[in-house]
Amino acid sequence: MNTLEDQYSNNRASDIKEFLTSYKYSDIRNLYKSNFETIYNLIEKFGHKHSVEDIADIADQFLKKSIFDNHLLLKQVNKAIKHRDLTLDDLL
Numbered sequence: 001m002n003t004l005e006d007q008y009s010n011n012r013a014s015d016i017k018e019f020l021t022s023y024k025y026s027d028i029r030n031l032y033k034s035n036f037e038t039i040y041n042l043i044e045k046f047g048h049k050h051s052v053e054d055i056a057d058i059a060d061q062f063l064k065k066s067i068f069d070n071h072l073l074l075k076q077v078n079k080a081i082k083h084r085d086l087t088l089d090d091l092l
Contacts, residue, residue, distance in 0.1 A: 015076040016086055028066060028074070029091055031059055036088040040081055048078035 019025050032039055035058055042051040052074050056067040067074060080086035 012076050012080065015073050016080050019073060019077050020090065025070070025073075027063055028070065031055075031063060031067075032077070033088065033091045036091065039078075043078045043082050048082050049075050051078055 019029065038058065039051070039055055042054045045051070046054055052067065052071045055074070055078075056064045059067055077086060
C-alpha cells in the first residue's frame with residue numbers, strides 16, 4: 001500500500017511527464033526553455049506556488065492565459081525545478 005507521500009510523488013512525476021510530452025504545453029515549455037534562469041530565480045525568490053504569477057508576467061497575452069489556466073500543473077513543474085528534479089536539459 002502506497003503512503004500518501006508516495007502517491008504525491010507519483011502524481012508529480014505524472015504531471016512532469018505530461019508537461020514534457022504533451023503538445024498542448026509546447027508554448028509554455030518554450031517559455032520555460034528560453035527563460036529558464038529567470039524562472040528558476042523567480043521560484044527561488046517567491047516559491048513554487050507564488051512564482052506562477054510572476055512567470056506569467058514574462059509571457060505574451062495569449063500565453064499568460066494558458067499559464068493561469070494551467071497553474072496547478074505549473075506549480076508542480078516549478079516545485080520540480082526548485083528541487084532540481086527538472087532541469088533545462090530536460091526541456092531541450
